[in-house]
Amino acid sequence: MTGFLSTRDLTMRFGGHIAVDGVTCEFAPGTLTAIVGPNGAGKTTFFNLLSGQLAATAGHIFWDLDEITGLPASARARRGIGRAFQLTNLFPGLSVRENVRLAVQGEAGVGLDLRRRWRSRRDLVDRADEILGRVGLAGRADARAGSLSHGDQRKLEVGLLIALRPRVFMFDEPTAGMSVDDVPVILDLIHAVKAEGRSTILLVEHKMDVVRSLADRIVVLHNGRLVADGEPEAVMAAPVVQSAYLGIGPDA
Amino acid sequence: MRFLRALLSDDLPRSRALSAILVAIFLGLLFAPFLFSGSQALNAAAKILYFVVLAASYDLLLGYTGIVSFAHTMFFGIGGYGAGLALYGWGPSWSSVAAGTAIALVLSVALATAIGLFSLRVQRIFFAMITLAVASVFAILASQLGWLTGGEDGRTYQVPPLLRPGFRLFEGEIGGVAINGRIVAYYLLLVTALVLFLAMLRVVNSPFGRVLQAIRENDFRAEAIGYRTVLYRSVANCVSAAVATVAGVMCAVWLRYTGPATTLSFDIMLDILLMVVIGGMGTLYGAVIGATLFLLAETYLQTLMGAISRATEGIPLLPALFHPDRWLLWLGILFIGSVYFFPAGIVGRLGRDR
Numbered sequence: 145m146t147g148f149l150s151t152r153d154l155t156m157r158f159g160g161h162i163a164v165d166g167v168t169c170e171f172a173p174g175t176l177t178a179i180v181g182p183n184g185a186g187k188t189t190f191f192n193l194l195s196g197q198l199a200a201t202a203g204h205i206f207w208d209l210d211e212i213t214g215l216p217a218s219a220r221a222r223r224g225i226g227r228a229f230q231l232t233n234l235f236p237g238l239s240v241r242e243n244v245r246l247a248v249q250g251e252a253g254v255g256l257d258l259r260r261r262w263r264s265r266r267d268l269v270d271r272a273d274e275i276l277g278r279v280g281l282a283g284r285a286d287a288r289a290g291s292l293s294h295g296d297q298r299k300l301e302v303g304l305l306i307a308l309r310p311r312v313f314m315f316d317e318p319t320a321g322m323s324v325d326d327v328p329v330i331l332d333l334i335h336a337v338k339a340e341g342r343s344t345i346l347l348v349e350h351k352m353d354v355v356r357s358l359a360d361r362i363v364v365l366h367n368g369r370l371v372a373d374g375e376p377e378a379v380m381a382a383p384v385v386q387s388a389y390l391g392i393g394p395d396a
Numbered sequence: 397m398r399f400l401r402a403l404l405s406d407d408l409p410r411s412r413a414l415s416a417i418l419v420a421i422f423l424g425l426l427f428a429p430f431l432f433s434g435s436q437a438l439n440a441a442a443k444i445l446y447f448v449v450l451a452a453s454y455d456l457l458l459g460y461t462g463i464v465s466f467a468h469t470m471f472f473g474i475g476g477y478g479a480g481l482a483l484y485g486w487g488p489s490w491s492s493v494a495a496g497t498a499i500a501l502v503l504s505v506a507l508a509t510a511i512g513l514f515s516l517r518v519q520r521i522f523f524a525m526i527t528l529a530v531a532s533v534f535a536i537l538a539s540q541l542g543w544l545t546g547g548e549d550g551r552t553y554q555v556p557p558l559l560r561p562g563f564r565l566f567e568g569e570i571g572g573v574a575i576n577g578r579i580v581a582y583y584l585l586l587v588t589a590l591v592l593f594l595a596m597l598r599v600v601n602s603p604f605g606r607v608l609q610a611i612r613e614n615d616f617r618a619e620a621i622g623y624r625t626v627l628y629r630s631v632a633n634c635v636s637a638a639v640a641t642v643a644g645v646m647c648a649v650w651l652r653y654t655g656p657a658t659t660l661s662f663d664i665m666l667d668i669l670l671m672v673v674i675g676g677m678g679t680l681y682g683a684v685i686g687a688t689l690f691l692l693a694e695t696y697l698q699t700l701m702g703a704i705s706r707a708t709e710g711i712p713l714l715p716a717l718f719h720p721d722r723w724l725l726w727l728g729i730l731f732i733g734s735v736y737f738f739p740a741g742i743v744g745r746l747g748r749d750r
Contacts, residue, residue, distance in 0.1 A: 195620065221622035233620075235613035238606075246610050249603050250622040256631070258604045263406050265603065308621060 146208055147173030147311050147344055149194065149225070154203035156189055156368075163189040165368035166203065173311070176338050176345040178359035178376075180352075186368040187348045188230060191316055194346075195227040196220040221250070226310025230317045230348070232297045236290030240281055240300055243289050245272040247307035272307065279303040280329050295326035302333055312344045313337055319354065334358060403594060405601040409681055414746040418681060421688050425586060429579045430571045440695040442582055444688050445589040446646040451671040452596050452683035453639035458669075459677035460600055461632045462612035464520060466665055467511065467527035470534045471504045471637040473659035475644020477538065478503070480551055480654030488554035497645050501638055508637035512630035535660045550655020559584070559649065585646050592639055597680055599635060608632050609678075674734050676741020685742050693730060698723045 150170040156163045164186045171177055179187050192198040194205060196217035205213045212220055221227075235243050245262070248271050249255060263269065276282045279299040284292060289300060302318060315334065319327045331354065337343055338358065349355050355362065355376070362379040364372040372379045379385055401408065409415040424431065428441035450472055457463045478500025479493055486492040507530075515526045538545050545551065557563055563577030573579070599605050607628050610618040615625045648654045658664075667690065675686025698720045708714040718726075738745040 197616075197620070216624065217619045218622050218624045221620060227620055229617075229620075233614065233617045235610050235617065237613050238609060242606065246606060246618075247621045249606070254603050255607045255623055255628070256604055258599050258602050258631075258635070260603070261402075261405050261598065261601055262603045262606055263601075304621060 147342070148206075148208055149312050149344055150206045151194070152204045152206070154190070154193060154205060155201050156186075156193055156198060157201045162368050164193060164200075164365075167365070167368075167370045169363060169370060169373065171312070171344050171346060173344045174341045175360045176334075176347060176358055177361045177363055178347045178349055178355040179363050179365060180349065180355060181365035185365040187365055188316060189368075190365065191227065191314055191346070191348060194312075195225055195314060197227075221308060221310075222253070224309075224311035225314070226305045226308040226312060227314040228301045228305040228316060228318060230320065232294070232301055234289045234297060234300060234304070236288065238289060239286050240289050240292065241269075241272055241276060241285040243300060244275050244303050244307050245269060247304045248272050248275070251308050275303050275307050278306065279333065295322045298322055299326065299329060302330055306333070306337070310343070312346065314346045316348045317350065318347070319349070319351065331358070405594075405598045407597055407601045407680075411746050414681065414743060417685060417746075421684060429582055430573055435578075436695070438578065438582060440691060442585055442650045443695075444691050445582075445585045446643045446650070447668075447671065447687040447691060448684050449589050449592050449646065450640055450643040451668050451675070451687045452593060452680045453636045453643065454668050455672045455675075455677060455680060455683045456596060456600065456608075456632060456636045456639070458672055459679065459682070460605065460612060461608040461629060462520075462615075463516075463629060463633065464524040465527040465633070465636075466524060466662075467531040467534075468636070468640055468668060469660055469662070469665045470531040471508070471640035472644040472647070472664070473534065473538065473656075474504045474507075475500045475641035475646075476648040476654045476659035477545060477644075478641070479645040479648040480553060481544065483555060483648070484551045484553040488556050490556050493556065493645070493649065497642070500641050500645065504637045504641040505634050508634045509630060512633040513626075516626050516629045516633065531660075531662075531665075535656060535662075538660055539656055546655065548656060550653060550658070552653045555581070555649055555652055581650060585650060588642070588646055592642060593680065593684070596639060600680060604628070604631070612678075670731060672741075674731065674738075674741060676738075676743030676745075679741070679743045682741045682743040689742075693727055697727055701726065 148170060152168050154164055154167045167190065179190065181187055189198065193200050196215060200213055203213070204211055207223060207225065212223070235246065245268060248268050252268060254265070273282065273285065276285050279302055281296060281299055281303065284296060289297070292300060298318065302315070305313060318330050318334070322330065334345070334347070335358070338345055347358065359376050361374065362372070362376050363370060364379060364385050372382050372385050409418055425441055425444065429438060432438070432441070450468070454468050457465050457468070475497070479496040482492040482496025482499070486495070511527060511530060515523045539548050554560070558577060559581040560577040563580070565575040565580060569575070600608070607618065607623050610623070611625050611628055619625050644659055647658065651658060671686035671690045672683055673686070674689060675684065676682030701718045701723055702720045705715045705718040705720065708718060734742070
């Protein structure tokens with residue numbers, strides 16, 4: 145059993161507000177799970193707990209058989225849990241290539257080398273350039289990351305995630321705010337990762353057509369609680385989802 | 397050219413103007429004993445050498461990693477007192493210098509590690525305050541432990557014979573200058589400064605150095621791509637402290653005196669800060685230019701103003717305004733002006749981006 149990410153009774157409280165409420169869930173390798181729910185349902189908080197940006201108030205997170213609940217984000221990243229952020233979160237003053245190369249170098253574990261010139265690691269620079277080609281940023285490699293358009297910054301964000309060669313890919317609304325032309329680039333990348341069939345992919349997404357085209361499974365969060373979990377068609381048809389997420393049904 | 401690239405770790409100056417200035421500074425320092433006569437000039441050149449090292453090591457923290465520390469003069473002082481007290485207590489031999497340096501380095505790195513592990517997790521402002529507190533405690537200790545440090549008076553001592561003014565490397569002269577121990581000492585400082593500077597240039601252009609910049613840019617994201625930021629900050633803090641310590645040794649060997657005013661005073665901390673800011677943060681070349689400009693201004697502004705004052709004699713107001721006693725006023729105006737007009741420092745102004 146490898147590549148299984150699971151949570152048990154995972155809970156996060158902010159003062160009196162319960163953002164994530166006793167979520168128990170398992171994500172298997174080779175599957176793409178979409179996490180949906182209305183704004184404020186706790187999707188991003190749930191992601192932050194999984195990747196270690198927040199420390200859970202209660203409950204457990206397991207990576208295969210190891211408990212990783214208390215590990216810092218850097219240790220989880222090194223174990224293969226990679227994350228692309230919803231609000232773009234780059235190194236704005238460094239070049240686009242340098243951004244990706246830092247992630248490549250992190251994955252290769254050579255960050256504590258003080259002695260060699262970074263340019264002498266041709267393999268790392270080449271890999272960074274190869275990833276820039278995949279996300280369609282080869283032409284902007286020398287630009288400052290902070291000077292990129294919003295769409296290009298989102299592509300770079302995904303490039304950083306791919307560079308980490310993670311076993312779990314966490315995409316937090318990867319296409320939010322992107323132009324119509326740019327969206328297919330990102331979706332193709334997610335498709336390609338999925339087609340390899342080895343990785344566990346988690347996707348927070350609002351656009352239902354994207355969810356339908358990609359997801360093997362849908363998990364619905366509402367007020368921090370897991371209210372539905374299963375095959376896309378079944379979940380979309382469930383009354384609880386119709387009322388909670390789509391705003392139609394008995395209550396509406 | 398490839399050799400030069402390797403020596404400078406691929407970090408060549410980004411513009412012609414910058415290269416020209418750096419080459420001029422380098423040549424000036426290289427031939428200082430022959431170009432400029434008098435001990436004032438040689439003292440100024442030597443001071444530039446160890447302050448370049450000190451400012452560059454501070455930039456490693458401030459400019460590259462984004463850490464604000466006020467403990468840098470403490471590490472400088474540990475080096476100064478380490479070498480100075482060893483020469484004072486164990487006699488003027490090379491083994492005293494070596495032992496004093498080794499003890500100082502161990503103490504500095506241990507202190508830097510302790511400060512780092514205790515306080516680099518907290519917010520930057522708290523780290524700055526903690527370094528300020530530790531540095532103050534150290535300065536008070538140095539002045540109170542009079543039996544060891546000589547208190548406020550400091551210690552005067554002899555250096556190894558090779559470095560004494562009476563020593564002659566050989567009979568005769570080069571370019572009309574007798575090669576005495578002071579000149580040997582100067583070149584010892586020059587070689588040390590050059591080696592340390594090139595080593596730091598390598599560190600900031602290594603994979604490690606890039607992580608430091610990533611932490612400065614966005615520590616949250618650096619953590620998310622797998623870098624334990626506390627560890628990297630601590631290592632940067634230790635490297636910077638170690639280099640500052642060696643700068644302190646250079647100072648102690650050159651001055652043949654170590655006291656609070658030459659190593660630990662808060663004025664020196666402010667000077668270093670100004671050198672780095674004027675030269676340009678986040679570039680080691682900035683530290684070279686900043687330190688050189690600052691120390692030249694400090695040393696020669698009075699002389700220059702005396703000349704201007706005499707030249708403007710007869711014109712109302714101007715001679716009084718340029719009277720040599722007002723040199724601090726003009727130094728202040730120069731600094732405010734440079735920070736106002738070159739917020740990214742001189743190197744930033746000269747075109748840092750390719």
